[in-house]
Amino acid sequence: MSGVQFTRRAAGFMAFAAASALALSACGPSATPQGSEGAGELSSEPVTLTMTWWGNDTRQANTQKIIDAFEKAHPNINIEPSYSDWAGYWDKLATETAANNTPDIIQMDALYLSTYADRGALLDLSSLGDALNTSDLPQAAVDSGKVGDSLYAVSAGLTAYSLVANTSIFQQAGVELPDDKTWTWKDFAEITKKISDSGAGKYYGASAYGFEDGALRMWARQNGDQLFDKDGKVVIKQETVKSWWDELKKLTETGSVAPASTTIEKQSGGLSESLSATNQAALGFWWNGQLTALSKASGQDLKLLRVPESSGGKYWYKPSMFWSASSRTQHKAEAALFLDFLVNSQEAADIQLTERGVPANEKIRTAITPKLSETDKAVVAFLDDLSGDVGEAEPVTPPGGSAIEALLKKYTEQVLFDQVSTDKAAEGFIKDLSSEIQN
Amino acid sequence: MSALGELHSLTKREKGQPKVKVKHRHNKAAYLFLLPWFLGLGIITIGPMISSLILSFTKYNLLQAPKFIGFDNYIRMLSDESLHQSLGVTFLYVFVSVPVQLGMALALALLLDRGVRGLAFYRSVFYLPSLLGSSVAIAVLWKQVFGTEGLVNQFLAMFGIAGQGWISSPQTALGTLIILNVWTFGAPMVIFLAGLRQIPTMYYEAASTDGASKFRQFRTITLPLLTPIIFFNLVLQIIHAFQSFTQAFIVSGGSGGPAESTLFYTLYLYIRGFSNFDMGYASAMAWVLLLIIGAFTAINFWASKHWVFYDD
Numbered sequence: 237m238s239g240v241q242f243t244r245r246a247a248g249f250m251a252f253a254a255a256s257a258l259a260l261s262a263c264g265p266s267a268t269p270q271g272s273e274g275a276g277e278l279s280s281e282p283v284t285l286t287m288t289w290w291g292n293d294t295r296q297a298n299t300q301k302i303i304d305a306f307e308k309a310h311p312n313i314n315i316e317p318s319y320s321d322w323a324g325y326w327d328k329l330a331t332e333t334a335a336n337n338t339p340d341i342i343q344m345d346a347l348y349l350s351t352y353a354d355r356g357a358l359l360d361l362s363s364l365g366d367a368l369n370t371s372d373l374p375q376a377a378v379d380s381g382k383v384g385d386s387l388y389a390v391s392a393g394l395t396a397y398s399l400v401a402n403t404s405i406f407q408q409a410g411v412e413l414p415d416d417k418t419w420t421w422k423d424f425a426e427i428t429k430k431i432s433d434s435g436a437g438k439y440y441g442a443s444a445y446g447f448e449d450g451a452l453r454m455w456a457r458q459n460g461d462q463l464f465d466k467d468g469k470v471v472i473k474q475e476t477v478k479s480w481w482d483e484l485k486k487l488t489e490t491g492s493v494a495p496a497s498t499t500i501e502k503q504s505g506g507l508s509e510s511l512s513a514t515n516q517a518a519l520g521f522w523w524n525g526q527l528t529a530l531s532k533a534s535g536q537d538l539k540l541l542r543v544p545e546s547s548g549g550k551y552w553y554k555p556s557m558f559w560s561a562s563s564r565t566q567h568k569a570e571a572a573l574f575l576d577f578l579v580n581s582q583e584a585a586d587i588q589l590t591e592r593g594v595p596a597n598e599k600i601r602t603a604i605t606p607k608l609s610e611t612d613k614a615v616v617a618f619l620d621d622l623s624g625d626v627g628e629a630e631p632v633t634p635p636g637g638s639a640i641e642a643l644l645k646k647y648t649e650q651v652l653f654d655q656v657s658t659d660k661a662a663e664g665f666i667k668d669l670s671s672e673i674q675n
Numbered sequence: 676m677s678a679l680g681e682l683h684s685l686t687k688r689e690k691g692q693p694k695v696k697v698k699h700r701h702n703k704a705a706y707l708f709l710l711p712w713f714l715g716l717g718i719i720t721i722g723p724m725i726s727s728l729i730l731s732f733t734k735y736n737l738l739q740a741p742k743f744i745g746f747d748n749y750i751r752m753l754s755d756e757s758l759h760q761s762l763g764v765t766f767l768y769v770f771v772s773v774p775v776q777l778g779m780a781l782a783l784a785l786l787l788d789r790g791v792r793g794l795a796f797y798r799s800v801f802y803l804p805s806l807l808g809s810s811v812a813i814a815v816l817w818k819q820v821f822g823t824e825g826l827v828n829q830f831l832a833m834f835g836i837a838g839q840g841w842i843s844s845p846q847t848a849l850g851t852l853i854i855l856n857v858w859t860f861g862a863p864m865v866i867f868l869a870g871l872r873q874i875p876t877m878y879y880e881a882a883s884t885d886g887a888s889k890f891r892q893f894r895t896i897t898l899p900l901l902t903p904i905i906f907f908n909l910v911l912q913i914i915h916a917f918q919s920f921t922q923a924f925i926v927s928g929g930s931g932g933p934a935e936s937t938l939f940y941t942l943y944l945y946i947r948g949f950s951n952f953d954m955g956y957a958s959a960m961a962w963v964l965l966l967i968i969g970a971f972t973a974i975n976f977w978a979s980k981h982w983v984f985y986d987d
Contacts, residue, residue, distance in 0.1 A: 497844050
């Protein structure tokens with residue numbers, strides 16, 4: 237008799253079946269229709285617009301309120317929201333776009349704007365004509381949403397790079413807040429070292445930079461360098477990038493910033509798990525508009541400081557985020573109506589305040605001032621106070637440049653864990669980023 | 676008795692019979708019944724496979740029409756350091772986790788096969804991780820368990836050992852994923868159990884009459900008769916391990932970090948395709964993975980001639 241009924245053929249078949257179940261699928265290409273002139277007529281039939289954004293819980297709640305207000309004013313329009321955190325957002329948007337399923341209204345970032353615009357995924361908003369009014373925005377803010385001569389995005393707000401300081405940790409450590417208009421990187425190292433020493437592992441002087449492009453752009457500007465030029469080429473010098481990582485390494489070795497392993501663990505958890513949000517770092521590198529969300533998460537008194545050595549035109553205003561529309565939207569008129577509501581209506585601004593950055597629309601900025609909370613006021617004041625020190629805007633990030641985040645993360649981790657010299661990391665980073673842009 | 680074995684013997688039996696017409700009529704009915712499966716195979720598997728093969732020879736950024744570039748994607752792989760890193764990580768993962776997992780599965784199957792009371796209960800308990808192992812929830816849990824303030828470090832602290840961030844250190848991150856895979860030993864264990872049940876008891880009776888020790892019985896009866904099962908599990912688990920994705924994706928936050936130490940091949944493929952808009956290259960990577968898995972399976976089958984014993 238045959239004991240084990242497991243024949244050669246059966247085993248082979250099963251193995252083949254398993255192997256062929258490999259996911260080899262990819263989505264097919266698709267045509268991109270070009271819009272005609274004007275936004276067209278508003279429909280009286282029920283219309284559904286899909287909308288997507290990234291962000292924290294505060295933003296989610298705010299945006300839902302804005303949607304409710306809009307739907308109340310326009311009962312035949314239904315807004316279908318979807319949202320996620322920053323990291324998952326872009327994978328999802330890319331997949332949806334490839335599947336011809338792009339949301340009608342898209343929250344867009346400067347890192348990705350040209351990537352999507354260049355490839356025909358975004359609607360040229362100037363084709364909407366008067367339906368979307370941009371006349372209350374300063375020209376510089378309008379221009380920041382342009383790629384070439386076409387307007388692909390309208391600025392939702394402005395923001396600037398900053399340090400978020402936890403005043404109670406400063407107090408606990410017995411260290412005075414620095415004069416942020418004059419302080420140097422040397423001061424930064426000394427202050428953070430003192431705080432870390434007093435914290436003995438409970439809290440640190442600062443959380444590490446190195447995982448997003450804001451810090452590198454700032455460092456480049458401080459060293460008379462820049463990341464990208466106007467033609468979209470990577471022009472930053474290897475020496476600049478090397479010195480940036482040298483400084484980070486020094487700060488980590490002296491204990492000024494948290495140990496590498498803590499940094500990396502916290503870094504993957506987003507804003508709400510960051511050392512700043514959990515009150516474990518006296519200083520953290522953030523875009524200033526994030527102050528409100530961070531304060532809510534931390535529950536302690538947080539204050540905005542300028543980055544060391546940043547006076548004299550080193551600063552720049554960054555569009556915190558944009559609103560874009562899909563080039564494939566079936567409802568141009570309604571999309572324009574909603575975009576206009578987001579950017580120009582007092583009602584939306586009253587709900588949102590500075591959560592998406594300080595409104596670029598100057599009328600709106602004045603109108604919301606009396607309603608601002610303490611942290612909102614601090615965000616606006618920080619930006620206004622900078623105006624004398626703001627230099628040239630950053631050139632548009634070229635298509636493919638969004639890869640910079642993943643590359644910075646990879647090389648910063650390798651540097652922090654001593655797997656590569658800062659020199660080699662800088663060389664590799666520039667090489668990799670250049671090749672992503674050429675792709 | 677497996678359904679395939681039954682089918683096999685059925686067709687053998689029919690060979691001598693001349694009723695060709697009847698056979699054909701049966702075939703038509705069979706194909707009709709199989710139609711939904713064929714449709715699924717065509718639309719969900721073969722179709723996308725062919726389109727991905729075509730895409731692998733193009734530059735395709737997801738948003739614009741693909742451009743034909745010949746073998747460029749495949750040539751680029753030769754100098755892509757992240758790709759080489761991802762191959763290293765994946766091979767290490769496969770070669771460590773699969774043998775350990777199968778060893779564990781076999782050991783527990785032997786233990787349970789000795790007539791433990793409440794066998795069904797234990798079998799279910801041990802099988803449970805296999806159902807959950809590749810889920811997002813477990814990967815999230817893993818991240819917590821091996822975190823700096825996680826369960827593992829709290830346990831170590833009871834003995835005065837200072838732990839570390841296991842997930843956030845490049846030396847140990849892959850190790851935690853290997854442990855996760857080993858933990859899902861339930862599926863091969865159940866198959867081992869079924870195999871053990873099919874070994875006729877008369878062999879053991881004869882052996883113990885001759886005075887063979889338990890170990891001797893295991894080595895000369897159990898193991899040889901179990902080799903087809905071991906082989907089956909080996910092939911399946913290797914393929915399965917090569918395709919691991921979810922665990923690394925969640926645990927590393929989608930980056931394969933820290934410092935690319937958990938950059939599985941499939942994860943890098945995903946990053947290239949969906950984060951870097953490089954779908955042509957990602958398609959080429961998918962086909963190279965198919966070739967790698969195919970090669971491993973072929974080697975396995977070739978080697979099986981020398982150690983797998985078929986009793987049929």
